[in-house]
Amino acid sequence: MTLIQLVTSQTQKMKASPIREFLRYSQQPDILSLAGGLPDERYMPPYPTLDSVEASQQYGSSEGEILLRQQISDIATERGVLGSVNQVLVTNGSQQALDLISRTVLNDESIILTEQPTYLAAIQAFELQGAQIKEVPSDAFGMDINALRDALDVHKPKAVYLIPNFQNPAGHCYSDQRRKDIAALLDEKDVLLIEDDPYRDLCYDNVDLTPICSYLKSAPWAYMGSFSKVLWPGLRVGYVVASEELIPYLVKIKQVTDLHTNRLAQCIISKYLASGKYPQHIEILQDTYRKKRDVMAQTMATYLTDIVDYSVPAGGMFFWLRLPKNVSSNRVCREALAQKVLVLPGGAFFANPSESDDAYLRLSFSRVSEDDLRHAVRILAGVIKKMMDY
Numbered sequence: 001m002t003l004i005q006l007v008t009s010q011t012q013k014m015k016a017s018p019i020r021e022f023l024r025y026s027q028q029p030d031i032l033s034l035a036g037g038l039p040d041e042r043y044m045p046p047y048p049t050l051d052s053v054e055a056s057q058q059y060g061s062s063e064g065e066i067l068l069r070q071q072i073s074d075i076a077t078e079r080g081v082l083g084s085v086n087q088v089l090v091t092n093g094s095q096q097a098l099d100l101i102s103r104t105v106l107n108d109e110s111i112i113l114t115e116q117p118t119y120l121a122a123i124q125a126f127e128l129q130g131a132q133i134k135e136v137p138s139d140a141f142g143m144d145i146n147a148l149r150d151a152l153d154v155h156k157p158k159a160v161y162l163i164p165n166f167q168n169p170a171g172h173c174y175s176d177q178r179r180k181d182i183a184a185l186l187d188e189k190d191v192l193l194i195e196d197d198p199y200r201d202l203c204y205d206n207v208d209l210t211p212i213c214s215y216l217k218s219a220p221w222a223y224m225g226s227f228s229k230v231l232w233p234g235l236r237v238g239y240v241v242a243s244e245e246l247i248p249y250l251v252k253i254k255q256v257t258d259l260h261t262n263r264l265a266q267c268i269i270s271k272y273l274a275s276g277k278y279p280q281h282i283e284i285l286q287d288t289y290r291k292k293r294d295v296m297a298q299t300m301a302t303y304l305t306d307i308v309d310y311s312v313p314a315g316g317m318f319f320w321l322r323l324p325k326n327v328s329s330n331r332v333c334r335e336a337l338a339q340k341v342l343v344l345p346g347g348a349f350f351a352n353p354s355e356s357d358d359a360y361l362r363l364s365f366s367r368v369s370e371d372d373l374r375h376a377v378r379i380l381a382g383v384i385k386k387m388m389d390y
């Protein structure tokens with residue numbers, strides 16, 4: 001048996017991340033990176049001090065620390081997600097929540113609907129289970145409701161995966177009406193909603209953020225959140241709040257995967273939330289990132305209006321650009337990299353890639369300074385214009 005025969009067909013088929021090739025460069029000190037969806041560490045608060053009792057050294061429960069689960073249940077309730085503490089599972093980042101829910105409901109006979117484009121690591125989690133992904137187009141207000149209805153009828157999917165707030169990578173935010181329409185449709189068809197909401201606290205404009213699952217009357221749902229984008233991603237603490245009947249299955253898989261989330265990490269998050277500092281911290285983040293978003297928007301307007309298609313995101317970390325016809329995003333990325341600016345080609349965010357996907361770029365504005373953002377956009381504009389001339 002060759003080594004490759006040892007690897008399951010699902011794992012072999014997993015979409016290798018073409019982004020990795022680019023992300024390697026983001027570690028280099030001379031590279032200005034707008035590539036990763038990383039928070040700015042200059043605005044991460046110090047860890048709270050823990051007593052030895054809190055920093056538990058013993059094994060813990062698979063569901064998570066009870067105090068943190070209560071705090072998450074309060075946060076979720078405030079957002080409109082109706083889940084009691086028993087419906088909260090603390091996970092190793094929301095990425096693990098995605099994996100747990102995928103393993104609970106998907107196999108190689110399943111179809112799942114996603115936005116087009118969508119979060120790359122969600123594509124990977126679904127494909128690892130052998131599921132087929134069908135992408136549904138969106139307009140400025142979210143997933144197109146007629147296209148969703150058609151896709152539900154044609155594909156009979158197990159689930160629909162949505163990132164309604166400041167999506168990764170496209171930056172969109174769903175309208176209030178679209179949220180309600182989608183919920184009504186999922187209730188009608190009785191299809192599971194997997195709602196991923198890690199960016200919601202990074203909100204810079206006055207937009208509606210009501211979770212779609214809060215409008216559901218009968219369809220099953222799983223709502224995922226994270227402390228990665230707003231506190232410390234290195235701690236790896238996220239969560240899923242889900243329909244009661246799903247929880248025992250998620251917990252069983254959590255046990256198999258890692259028994260429970262790191263207790264020290266959970267204690268740190270819990271103590272920070274209890275300190276009462278979180279709301280003010282969020283305001284600081286919102287002010288800081290709003291300024292960066294505005295600098296990015298102004299520089300894009302100066303150098304790239306009429307050349308690329310984009311809209312200004314109301315929150316989150318990303319601008320999503322559509323390049324002019326015949327300009328390849330992969331070539332733009334390589335050329336920009338030669339000039340020490342790193343941005344990501346958009347192709348990897350499409351589950352079923354086609355040639356036209358080579359027209360997109362994702363730019364993250366969260367981690368670099370305002371001056372560096374101006375510089376990076378100027379370089380990028382020069383690269384794009386040069387390629388248009390060929």
Ligand code: PMP
Pocket residue numbers: 037092093094095096119163168196198225226227228229233236237238
């Ligand atoms: N969902 C989305 C849409 C994301 O962008 C990310 C992080 N890039 C995650 C989930 C996972 O985040 P974490 O595991 O750090 O909570």
